[in-house]
Amino acid sequence: MADLEPGTQAALQMQEKMGTTAVLEAKKASDKEHSETSWEALSKNRKAVLWSIFVSMSVVMEGYDTILIGNFMGYPSFAKKYGDYYPDKGYVVSTPWQTGLGMGSTVGCIFGGILNGQMCARFGYRKVMCVSLVFMAAFVFITFFANSLAVLLVGQILCGFSWGVFATVGPSYASEVCPTNLRAYLTTYVNLCWAIGQFIAAGVLDGLINRPDEWSYRIPFAVQWVWPVPLFIGCMLMPESPWYYVGRDRLEDAMRSLRRLSSGRTEDELNGQLAMMVHTIKMESEITAGSNYLECFRGTDLRRTEIACFSFAGQILSGSTFAYVPTYFFENAGLSADNAYKLNLGTTAIAFVGTILSWWLIAFFGRRTIYVGGQAVTLVLLLLIGIVSVSSHTSGALWAQAALCIIWVLVYAMTLGPIAYSFIAEISSARLRPLTVCLARTFYQLVNIFSQVVEPQFMNPTALNAKGKTAFFWAGTGALMLVWAYFRLPEPAGRTYEELDILFHRRVSARKFATAQVDAYQNVSEVLKLEPAEHQEVAQAKTE
Numbered sequence: 001m002a003d004l005e006p007g008t009q010a011a012l013q014m015q016e017k018m019g020t021t022a023v024l025e026a027k028k029a030s031d032k033e034h035s036e037t038s039w040e041a042l043s044k045n046r047k048a049v050l051w052s053i054f055v056s057m058s059v060v061m062e063g064y065d066t067i068l069i070g071n072f073m074g075y076p077s078f079a080k081k082y083g084d085y086y087p088d089k090g091y092v093v094s095t096p097w098q099t100g101l102g103m104g105s106t107v108g109c110i111f112g113g114i115l116n117g118q119m120c121a122r123f124g125y126r127k128v129m130c131v132s133l134v135f136m137a138a139f140v141f142i143t144f145f146a147n148s149l150a151v152l153l154v155g156q157i158l159c160g161f162s163w164g165v166f167a168t169v170g171p172s173y174a175s176e177v178c179p180t181n182l183r184a185y186l187t188t189y190v191n192l193c194w195a196i197g198q199f200i201a202a203g204v205l206d207g208l209i210n211r212p213d214e215w216s217y218r219i220p221f222a223v224q225w226v227w228p229v230p231l232f233i234g235c236m237l238m239p240e241s242p243w244y245y246v247g248r249d250r251l252e253d254a255m256r257s258l259r260r261l262s263s264g265r266t267e268d269e270l271n272g273q274l275a276m277m278v279h280t281i282k283m284e285s286e287i288t289a290g291s292n293y294l295e296c297f298r299g300t301d302l303r304r305t306e307i308a309c310f311s312f313a314g315q316i317l318s319g320s321t322f323a324y325v326p327t328y329f330f331e332n333a334g335l336s337a338d339n340a341y342k343l344n345l346g347t348t349a350i351a352f353v354g355t356i357l358s359w360w361l362i363a364f365f366g367r368r369t370i371y372v373g374g375q376a377v378t379l380v381l382l383l384l385i386g387i388v389s390v391s392s393h394t395s396g397a398l399w400a401q402a403a404l405c406i407i408w409v410l411v412y413a414m415t416l417g418p419i420a421y422s423f424i425a426e427i428s429s430a431r432l433r434p435l436t437v438c439l440a441r442t443f444y445q446l447v448n449i450f451s452q453v454v455e456p457q458f459m460n461p462t463a464l465n466a467k468g469k470t471a472f473f474w475a476g477t478g479a480l481m482l483v484w485a486y487f488r489l490p491e492p493a494g495r496t497y498e499e500l501d502i503l504f505h506r507r508v509s510a511r512k513f514a515t516a517q518v519d520a521y522q523n524v525s526e527v528l529k530l531e532p533a534e535h536q537e538v539a540q541a542k543t544e
Contacts, residue, residue, distance in 0.1 A: 026279040029272030030496055033179050038363075041179045048177040048261040052186045054234050055129065056170035056193050061136070061227050062109075062163040063197020068220055069101045069156065071205050078217045082149050097149050099456075103449060104153045108160015109167065110445045114293075116165045117438030121291050124244045125173050125434075128165060129235040136162035137228040144221045164445075168437045175425035176241040176433070177261050180496055184362045187425045188418035192355040195413070199352055202345040243430050246277045247291070277430075280498040284431045291431050296439055300504040304427050308440035311371065311423040311489060313447040314481045318378045318416050319408070319474030321451040322458075323385070324351075326405035347409050354413025361414060366514060367422050368491040374415025375482040381408045382475040389468025401468045426492045429501060487511075 033041075042049060072078040079091040086092055093101075112132075119128045139162065142155030170193070174186035204223060208216045239261055245254035251274065258270045265273075296305045330343050361370050385404045388397050428436035457463045458470040466473075490513035492500060499518050508516045 023275070023279065025268075025272045026275035029269065029276045030498070032269070032272070033181075033276075033496060034494070036179065036181065038181050041182050044262065044264050045177075045179055045182065046263040048263075049182065049186065051238050051261065052174040052177055053189060054231075055125070055173045055238065056186075056190045058129070058133075058166035058227070058231055059170050059190050059193040060197040060200070061224060062167055063194035064201045064224065065105060065159065065163065065197075067198055067201050068205070069105075071201075072217050072220075073098055075209065075216055077212055077214055081214060081217075082152070093149070097153075099452075100153055101149070101156060102452060104156030105160035105163060106445050106448055106452070108157040109164035110160075110442050112161035112164025113168055113438045113441040113445070114164075115161070116168055117293065117435040120169065120172070120244075120434035120438075124240045125169050126235055126238055126240045129169055129238075130232055132162045132165040133228045133232040133235065137225060137232075140221065140224045144218060164438075164441065168434070168441050171421045171425035172433055172437045173241060176243045176430075177239075180494065183426055184367060184419075184422045184493065185359055187422040188355065188358055188362070190421045191358075191413075191418035192352065194417075195348065195352040195355055199345075199348045202348050206342065206345055242274070243277060243281075243433075246274070246281050247431055251278070276496070276498070280430055280496075280501065283498055283501050284429050291435065293435055293439065296432055296435050300507070301429060301432060301436075303507075304429060304432075304504060305436055305439055307427050307489060308424045308436050309443040310481070310484055311427075312420050312440040312444045314371075314375065314485065315412075315416055315420050316444065316447050316451050317474075317477040317481045318375060318412065319382050319471065319478055320412065321448075321455045322470055322474050323378075323382065323405045323408040324412070326402045326409075330402055347406060350406060350410050351413040351417070354410045355418050358414045358418045362419075366491045366493045367419055367426075368485075368489050368493075368510075368514070370415050371419045371423070371489060372482065372485045374411060374419070375478060375485055377411045378408055378416065379475055379478040379482055381411065382471040382478060385468050386471035386475060389471065398468075423489070423492070427490070427500070429504075430497050 036044075073093055076091070079093055082097075083091040083093040116128060116132075136159065139155060139158040142158060143152060146152035146155055167190075170190040171187045174189070175183050178186045200223075201220070204220050208219060239257040240253070242254040242257040242261070245251070245257060254277065255270065255274055258265075258273055262270060295301060324347075325344060326347065330339070358370070365373075381404050385401050385408075388400050388404070391397070424437050424440040425433070454473075455470070458466045458473060488510050490503070490508075490510040493514070495503070495513075502518050503513055503516055506516075506518075
């Protein structure tokens with residue numbers, strides 16, 4: 001051991017030290033993390049921030065795909081290839097196939113997300129990402145060369161497996177490699193990647209919409225090959241999350257990851273960070289027996305799973321299926337399909353800007369305040385859309401509804417859209433984070449399927465034909481989410497993971513999370529009911 005570096009020696013000895021001076025090292029690291037400004041944290045964690053940004057870029061692929069298939073239905077060349085001919089309508093893809101293709105990737109994301117939770121907990125983020133990128137590149141071949149709707153559907157489902165991985169790894173990895181006061185920025189950055197993907201897709205589709213041959217839809221599929229190769233190379237080189245190594249008692253590997261993620265921290269500081277991670281995992285092991293999906297529904301982790309699932313699903317229940325794409329109102333107000341589509345491209349740009357503005361809100365307001373405020377404002381906007389729809393059927397009323405939808409998109413992009421990613425990544429325990437995030441993503445997709453079934457029934461002229469009055473339905477679900485968020489959504493800002501563990505163990509009310517006093521080192525024995533021998537070790541550490 002004498003030949004090892006000092007930091008490695010500290011890592012190897014951390015477990016046996018945990019009952020003595022290591023507790024003091026962990027406390028010192030925790031206090032330092034609280035006292036650092038955002039700029040200081042960024043300065044000392046530049047590498048961690050850059051790796052987090054890089055890993056989250058994989059979400060661009062999912063954002064890109066989400067609007068491809070739906071827009072292809074309006075492409076004459078796509079309809080001619082995969083649709084049936086009707087004398088009065090020309091070539092049209094049947095409604096059942098439109099629904100199936102729209103939900104194909106969603107189904108794939110559900111199963112991919114469930115598998116991803118177990119795989120990340122067992123093999124780590126780096127290996128899972130590399131394997132998913134290889135499969136992604138292979139599955140794109142199926143969609144690119146599909147000669148029938150059945151083959152295209154299979155391709156969409158299989159691609160969804162990989163997208164389910166990307167959507168959950170991004171926020172989880174960001175929350176684990178970045179310090180407390182940078183977590184919100186890097187987890188919400190995932191939503192920016194989603195917006196970037198949609199913006200790129202909108203631009204590609206706009207440029208090819210008038211192309212008459214099959215390349216009008218093949219080229220957008222081929223663009224998906226741009227990402228896997230550079231992402232695969234980067235993921236092969238990325239440092240694994242130190243939390244993964246600590247959870248598997250591989251402390252030397254955890255120290256190596258901390259060094260690679262650090263940008264100027266001393267060995268003593270890195271030892272303190274490692275001690276804080278070991279201390280947190282030790283606390284959680286007193287509560288959580290294992291790392292599997294069943295544990296997410298036991299004890300205090302059930303509450304954490306509920307918060308992750310509903311805060312994420314709140315994106316849809318706030319009315320995003322209805323208001324996020326106001327093309328319907330533009331077309332009915334008299335715009336041509338091409339111009340309506342260009343305005344839709346502009347709406348995507350607004351979502352991009354809104355996500356960036358959310359970082360300004362995070363600097364001044366808590367996550368809970370932003371989320372609850374976002375639910376309240378989007379609810380009011382939906383009610384206004386419904387009222388305008390009931391009161392008038394003129395072209396001016398349609399333009400007013402479209403304008404309110406654009407405002408809704410901006411508010412959503414500043415609040416609910418990005419902040420939900422922060423909650424699903426921060427609120428879970430360290431041992432169960434990959435599993436909890438995947439459960440939240442799965443719940444989100446199930447709610448998404450519900451919305452994809454309900455929304456056409458409201459809007460379709462051959463069904464309810466509710467038009468703008470559909471906003472009243474989503475205002476109802478938004479009101480339920482507002483009530484839930486007020487009573488159940490806690491404030492994680494400024495809390496280390498060990499402090500969050502204690503607050504949940506004490507069953508602190510969501511409205512008191514921000515003000516509750518907690519010291520993870522003075523009250524360890526009381527909160528987690530350690531054995532007497534362990535308690536003596538902690539007491540000894542305090543007196544030394």
